[in-house]
Amino acid sequence: MxxxxxxxxxxxxxxxxxxxxxxxxxxxxxxxxxFVPLFAEAISFGASPGVLSFDNxxxxxxxxxxVLISTNSPTPLKVEGELIGNYSDWLSxxxxxxxxxxxxxxxxxxxxxxxxxxxxxxxxYLSYVRFIxxxxxxxxxxxGTSLRASVIIRLNLGITGREIKRCVVGGITLxxxxxxYPLLFSSKVINLGNVRIRPKVTLDVWDRFQEKLVTTFDFLxxxxxxxxxxxxxxxxxxxxxxxxxxxxxxxxxxxxxxxLTFDVARKGDIVDKGSLDSxxxxxxxxxxxxxxVTARFTNLGERFVSARFKGTVKKEDTIVxxxxxxxxxxxxxxTLDLQTFFVPHKPGVYEVSGKVLYNRKLTFEKGTIVNVNPxxxxxxxxxxxxxxxxxxxxxxxxxxxxxxxxxRERKRYRTRHNRHRE
Numbered sequence: 097m098x099x100x101x102x103x104x105x106x107x108x109x110x111x112x113x114x115x116x117x118x119x120x121x122x123x124x125x126x127x128x129x130x131f132v133p134l135f136a137e138a139i140s141f142g143a144s145p146g147v148l149s150f151d152n153x154x155x156x157x158x159x160x161x162x163v164l165i166s167t168n169s170p171t172p173l174k175v176e177g178e179l180i181g182n183y184s185d186w187l188s189x190x191x192x193x194x195x196x197x198x199x200x201x202x203x204x205x206x207x208x209x210x211x212x213x214x215x216x217x218x219x220x221y222l223s224y225v226r227f228i229x230x231x232x233x234x235x236x237x238x239x240g241t242s243l244r245a246s247v248i249i250r251l252n253l254g255i256t257g258r259e260i261k262r263c264v265v266g267g268i269t270l271x272x273x274x275x276x277y278p279l280l281f282s283s284k285v286i287n288l289g290n291v292r293i294r295p296k297v298t299l300d301v302w303d304r305f306q307e308k309l310v311t312t313f314d315f316l317x318x319x320x321x322x323x324x325x326x327x328x329x330x331x332x333x334x335x336x337x338x339x340x341x342x343x344x345x346x347x348x349x350x351x352x353x354x355x356l357t358f359d360v361a362r363k364g365d366i367v368d369k370g371s372l373d374s375x376x377x378x379x380x381x382x383x384x385x386x387x388x389v390t391a392r393f394t395n396l397g398e399r400f401v402s403a404r405f406k407g408t409v410k411k412e413d414t415i416v417x418x419x420x421x422x423x424x425x426x427x428x429x430x431t432l433d434l435q436t437f438f439v440p441h442k443p444g445v446y447e448v449s450g451k452v453l454y455n456r457k458l459t460f461e462k463g464t465i466v467n468v469n470p471x472x473x474x475x476x477x478x479x480x481x482x483x484x485x486x487x488x489x490x491x492x493x494x495x496x497x498x499x500x501x502x503x504r505e506r507k508r509y510r511t512r513h514n515r516h517r518e
Contacts, residue, residue, distance in 0.1 A: 158292075
C-alpha cells in the first residue's frame with residue numbers, strides 16, 4: 097500500500113491558489129505577451145522607403161515617387177492605405193484605390209504623386225500616408241484576430257520659386273541593323289529638375305575611322321514631367337552602306353555627350369564584336385629605356401578575328417612615336433595581349449593611346465600615362481668609366497705598400513743579424 101503523507105486539506109486549496117494567481121495583473125500581461133506572437137504567427141509587414149522627400153517643387157508643379165509594400169506572409173494579406181495630415185489634397189496615388197493584397201511572392205508597388213496648389217507659399221510642409229493590414233491572427237484565435245500591423249510613411253514637401261532644369265541620360269543604344277532598314281535609337285532620360293522638359297537629341301554618324309561625317313539626325317524626345325523617367329525608341333531612316341559606323345550623341349538640356357559604335361550588316365552576315373579592355377605600360381621610366389606597351393583585347397564575337405594594336409605616343413599634344421603590334425589570331429571569347437614597345441628620348445609625361453583593328457573594325461580608344469625621368473648620368477656612366485682606373489690605382493698602391501714593408505723588414509733583419517755577430 098502506498099501512503100499519501102500530504103495534508104488532507106491541501107488538495108482543496110490548490111484550485112483557489114491557481115485562481116488567485118490568474119487574477120494577478122503582472123502575470124496576466126506576461127502570459128499575454130508570451131502567447132500573442134504564437135497567434136500572430138510572427139508576420140512582418142513594411143514599406144520602403146520610409147521617408148519620401150519632394151524637394152524644390154514649384155507651385156502648381158508635379159513630382160512622383162514609388163513605395164514598395166512587402167510582407168513575409170505566404171498567403172495574401174489585405175492592406176488599406178489612408179492619408180494623414182493637412183495637405184492630403186495635394187496627394188494622389190496610382191492605383192487610386194489603396195486597397196490591395198500583398199504576399200511574400202507578390203509585393204505591391206504604389207506611386208505617390210504630389211501636385212501643390214498654385215497659391216501656396218515657399219516653405220517646408222509635412223504629410224503622412226498610413227498603410228494598415230488585415231488582422232494578423234487566425235480566425236480561431238480570440239486574441240490574435242484583433243492584431244493589425246500599421247506602417248506610416250513620412251512625406252517631406254518643399255516648395256520653391258526657383259526653376260531647376262536638370263536631367264540624366266543613359267541607356268543609349270544603336271543595335272546592329274540590316275542594310276536598307278532604319279536605325280533604332282533608344283535612350284532613357286530622368287528629369288531631376290522641377291520643370292517639364294523635352295530633350296533635344298543630336299546624332300552625328302561618322303565613318304569607321306571617324307574621319308568623315310556621314311549624316312546627322314536631330315529630333316525631340318517626349319515631354320517629361322519632374323522626377324519622371326522616360327524611355328524612347330526612335331526609328332531613323334537611312335541608306336548607310338554595310339560596315340562599321342560611329343555615333344556621337346548630344347542631349348540638351350541635360351548636357352550629355354557620348355560616343356558609341358554600331359554596324360550596318362548585309363542579310364545573313366556574321367557581325368564581329370571585340371573589346372579593347374585596357375592599355376597598360378610602366379608608370380615610371382627613364383630616358384632611353386625600352387618600355388613595353390600591352391593592349392588587352394577580347395573577342396566577343398562568334399568567329400575568330402585577326403587583331404593588331406595601333407596607337408600613338410604623345411608628349412605635350414605632339415605625336416612623338418607611332419605604335420603597331422604584330423597581328424594575332426584571337427578565337428571567339430578569347431582574351432589576348434597585343435604588345436609593342438617605345439623608347440622615350442626626353443624626360444616628361446607621355447600619353448600612350450590607341451585602338452585595336454580587327455577584321456576591318458575598330459574598338460574604342462583607350463590609353464595610359466608614362467612619366468619619364470632623366471637618366472642619372474653622374475651616378476651611372478661616370479662611375480662605370482672611373483671604376484677600372486680606380487681599381488688599377490688601388491692595386492698599385494697595395495703593391496707599393498707591400499714592397500715598402502718587405503724592404504723595411506729586410507733592413508731590420510740585417511741590423512739584428514750584425515749585432516748578433518758582434
